[in-house]
Amino acid sequence: MSFTEAAARERVIGALRAETDTVSDRWVQLQLAQEEMRDIVSESELREEADALLGALLRSLESDIPANRVVATDRPLRQAVIDLSMRRARNGAMPTVTSLAVLSLKEALLEAVQRQTRDSEELFITAVLINRLLDRAGTLSFETFVEGREEIIRRQSRQLLEVSTPVVRLWRQVLAVPLIGTLDTTRTQVVMENLLEAIQEHEALVAIVDITGVPTVDTAVAQHLMQTVNAVRLMGADCVISGIRPSIAQTIAQLGIDLSTILTRTTLADALAAAVKLTDQASAHTSAGAQEKR
Amino acid sequence: MNARPTAGVPILRLGDVLLTGLLNELDDATVVAFTEELTTRITADRARGVLIDISRLEIIDSFVARTLMELTTMARLLGARVIVAGMRPPVAMTLAELGLRLAGVETALNTEHGMAALGWHQSPRPSGEVPDDGTW
């Protein structure tokens, strides 16, 4: 082979040096031409991306990093690819848009090389080089895209957890958490954290955990309830569990789960009545204790 | 009312109640010294109540938990009721997850609630109503 890979690399560098702006323009236009691209990324943002990525690409090609390792090892280039994919993921783009972004760069770059040479062997080897270079960028961009979407999902599920476990103040020194849905480990942790902080803030003496909206109580759920009750008690407050339906009572009995140390009520109203009584008792007990000493 | 520091932890006497607290930088030796000092003081001062403020503790591991439980039992044997007050929310959560309930240990939201439970009131009373139990 008379035309080497090193020569092909020089060819790409040459094309980039001579026509950075043209390649950049062409790339932006190719992306804008895609139907799915509308409203995802603006033209000026595309332009910024293109300038950043092409600049980084040129500098990394001028270094002595092997072509197939350029994207993996060159930090600015990696960052440019990651930024590009993250932006698409966060703006709610379809996965195709992200992969097409890198694919259309290939096209723009090949066109530029084509303007430099017409030799078919040269073109072929250069095309292979460009492919190897940008396929790496393509996989990285896809990885980043998926990661970006996962980040959004994680954030949303956290937000959902927060809003689905509100702590409300029902009475002076009485708080309540209405639980809806299942009670897994993560959920229990969020409920506990919110509840304990509210207890401290309001100096609450009783916390009601209402499980009317919890479909089933199994051993794990019961354990999580016990954990919550224990944490509330460690803070120095009492805990009442309300909303235990007959079917749930049956399950608890059949599973042999011991909730005997926990104060339970069938309805939230009953629980509130019990809670108010407890707060009265607390103050009465205090005075009684004082009386006793006199 | 008198204060005497031992193991860096002062124990105050307010009538028949001993008021003390644990500091965050607890090593095992300090915990042991504190337990000894407190039980000695319960007997010497004929205390009927002990309030331990733990609002400064940033963690409670099983060693400190066990000490608090033992202290409560010992104090009860000596005729005093112990209230542990002011546990921080993250500490309470972590203890509950560890599976430590501090069985037998009475808790209060803060020192004020704990002292009230031990028969102390924040509002000043007319002199005629000062409890007269012989310890003053």
Next chain:
Amino acid sequence: MTGLGEFGGTGATGTTTLTGDSAGQVGLPTEPTVLHVRSEQDLLAIRHAVRDATLTVGFSIVDQTRVVTAASELARNAYIHGGGGTIRIEYPTRPGAVGLRLTVDDSGPGIADIDAALTDGYTTGAGLGHGLGGAQRLMDEFEIRTREGGGTTVTATRWADR
């Protein structure tokens, strides 16, 4: 083409470097910290070091408390049952998350029955018997390796979403 052979290999490198980058971005130390567990004073020093490490990772206050408590349990365990040892603090990363990993090594007699040791209430020493099982519940990942007559290694990791 010579490139084809290297293709699969560099793919793997790419993924590793990605996680490496995430660590670089938040400025986590790449070198582990190793502390000795030889005295009761060391336990206090370990709590300090682990607290600092949780701040570096950016854990919530509740997670900080969980990790420091777990470290205290594990270190005490190594001190009482293992005749002392070392604790290593590392900062592992994975896509979308950074973490804190504690590796506690002791040269004690080893644990004969790991399942029993992880059961609440099981104790052969002065603790409450909640040490290992409790620490396991406070961390996301937990592994015990024991060598008959050759000590025990406990590895425990907690992740923080970013």
